[in-house]
Every structure is written in structure tokens, then in C-alpha cells.
Amino acid sequence: MGDVDQVIIQDVEHRPNLAAPQAESIPLIDLTALAGYSPSDGAAADSAAIKGLVAEIGKACKEWGFFTAANHGVPAEKRERIEREVREFFRQDLAEKKKVQRKTTLGYYETEHTKNARDWKEVFDFTVQEPTVVPASPEDGEEGVIECTNQWPEYPPELREACEDYAQEVQKLAHKLMGLIAQSLGLPANRFDEFFEDHTSFVRINHYPPCPTPHLAMGIGHHKDSGALTILAQDDVPGLEVKRKSDGEWILVKPIPDTFIINVGDVIKVWSNEAYDSVEHRAMVNSKRDRISIPFFFMPPHYTMVQPLEELTDEHNPPKYRPYNWGKYLVSRKGSNLKKFTVQNLQIDHFRI
Numbered sequence: 001m002g003d004v005d006q007v008i009i010q011d012v013e014h015r016p017n018l019a020a021p022q023a024e025s026i027p028l029i030d031l032t033a034l035a036g037y038s039p040s041d042g043a044a045a046d047s048a049a050i051k052g053l054v055a056e057i058g059k060a061c062k063e064w065g066f067f068t069a070a071n072h073g074v075p076a077e078k079r080e081r082i083e084r085e086v087r088e089f090f091r092q093d094l095a096e097k098k099k100v101q102r103k104t105t106l107g108y109y110e111t112e113h114t115k116n117a118r119d120w121k122e123v124f125d126f127t128v129q130e131p132t133v134v135p136a137s138p139e140d141g142e143e144g145v146i147e148c149t150n151q152w153p154e155y156p157p158e159l160r161e162a163c164e165d166y167a168q169e170v171q172k173l174a175h176k177l178m179g180l181i182a183q184s185l186g187l188p189a190n191r192f193d194e195f196f197e198d199h200t201s202f203v204r205i206n207h208y209p210p211c212p213t214p215h216l217a218m219g220i221g222h223h224k225d226s227g228a229l230t231i232l233a234q235d236d237v238p239g240l241e242v243k244r245k246s247d248g249e250w251i252l253v254k255p256i257p258d259t260f261i262i263n264v265g266d267v268i269k270v271w272s273n274e275a276y277d278s279v280e281h282r283a284m285v286n287s288k289r290d291r292i293s294i295p296f297f298f299m300p301p302h303y304t305m306v307q308p309l310e311e312l313t314d315e316h317n318p319p320k321y322r323p324y325n326w327g328k329y330l331v332s333r334k335g336s337n338l339k340k341f342t343v344q345n346l347q348i349d350h351f352r353i
Ligand SMILES: O=C(O)CCC(=O)C(=O)O
Pocket: 204, 206, 220, 225, 232, 234, 239, 240, 281, 282, 283, 292, 293, 295
């Protein structure tokens, strides 16, 4: 990445506080009880251990929109393997990496913008369900769809298998977490299953190289995740910060080995009619060590109309959002991340009633 380009410099109010204190962090939740759990198995969902978890997760989603998950059931060796393989991939020359450069949505990319400042990072995206069908155009009324397929590099040769294996494991965890979240909202555990028979989920590998001016730049600028749920693996280098809901302070999420950071995205915010919030977060960089983070974005199929669930709204709590088409929204957001725009990209606030 090299030179410090003007486009990476964040506005003063968005620059990191590299000396932020680390007094409190997001809740840590032990998922051991999830081992035999399935949202479609009513008996398992009713056990005392699951009910305890449901209460913890509901509280974390309400108060933080984020939590750290330990004993989550994803085998450590699968996670170590994907981390090892992607490091090998990013170590290569730019020309090699560009052989799998993102054309429509998937592959390698090094100039992503979040909120119009360029992020100090390079990424590799792959989709989980192949092919993933999305609208060809973000415009309403244009009906065509396209099929997105992955672009795998030749080197390292095991990258593809490592990525695919990892995604399958994390996807199982995502289904279980959606079951717990449904229960925590007073819904049947399998309430969200119908939304994920098909899906547009993808995995992003973020690589943040050392940055000579970490006080001016961001690895990824402040943003909210637009999907339903994000399951993020981070390595041992700190960087992720979450905006604390109680006072708006940026809180560093300390890396804890073999845990995932889970956060609610905009889709759950809308489905729950704002019982749960999707919370702003960002990632700092540093001048010494590179950092890898791997978010799995769990997202419904493109034809889903996202709207507050009927069971969670009534005359006292009317829907706070107009329905929106998930695929159109996704395509519009992805398109605008690729370049610098003079206006902000599409946000769910656009659909707020
Ligand atoms: O690198 C991180 O810890 C956060 C990444 C992130 O928020 C994202 O890719 O959406």
C-alpha cells in the first residue's frame, strides 16, 4: 500500500484516539450450552441452560449490539487454517493479488471507502452460497439478476478449501445464534429459519498493513453492518472499537484467543422494530504490526422484503420502517463502497417512518 495518500486522512472528528483507556468491554458470553442446540428442535430450545443464554444474549443485543462469544463450537484448527492461508495470500506482490481483483463484488480489493474516506486495508471477499443471486441493478423496477461466483487465486493452493470449510462452520453457528435471538425477542426459535434457506452471506478477509500515520487514518471507518448478523474473528492485534450506547464513547474490543465478536446488523434492527440496535464500530491501525480480521456477514436472500416483524408490532408500537428489498439495498451499498461519492451511501434511515 505504501504512500500516505490524502484520501486516507480522516476528518478530525473521526480520527482515532490511540491512547483510549480500556476500562470496560463488550459482554463475554459462554456458548457451551449451544453444542446440542438447533432452532428447529423445540425441546433443546426449552432447556434451562438455553434459556439462560437467551437472556444473556438479549441483554447484550439491547445494551451493546455486540458481544464476545467463547466456546462457540467452531473448531480452532479451521480458524487457524484460514488465517494462515490468507496471510500467505496477502504476502504476495500486488500484481499477483490483482489476478483475482474484484470485478463485480467478489475477490481482492485494496481501495475500499467507508463513508468517503479510503480505508487503510486490503480485502478478499468470497460468497458462501455459490452462486449467489443478486439484482443486476440497484434501481427499482429493473428486474434482472446476476449470479456471483467466487474468484480463487492459484496461490496458496489450499486457500479455497480453508475458506469454504471455515464458512460452513461459521454458518452453522450463525443459524444457532439467530435461534437464540429469536427466542430473546419472544419468538419461536425457528422464526428466522425461513429467511436463510437461501442467502447472500459472504465472508470478508480484512488485512490492515502497518500504517505510518495511524493517528490520521482508519483501517475501516465508522459504520454499521447492513446484514442480519456479523460473526467476526480477529487476530491478536487490537484495533476494533465499538461505540458504547450509554455514552457514545469508543471502546476497544480486546482480542481474546479463540473467541468471536458477534454483532447485530441493520436487518435485525428492522426486524425487531428497534428492540435491538445495530451499533457503529470501526478499526484502528498501528505502525508496527499488521492485523487480520475475518467477518462473516449473515444476510437473507435477495428477494427478501425487510420489514418489522408483525408479531413485534402493534398499535402501541407501530412499524418504524417501510419494507425494503434486501437485494436492491445490498447492491446499492456495494456499488457505492467502490468509489468516492459526493453524497452518503444508502442507509436504513432512508426507510425509517
Ligand atoms: O476489522 C475489524 O475488526 C472490523 C471489520 C468490520 O467492521 C467490517 O469489515 O465490517
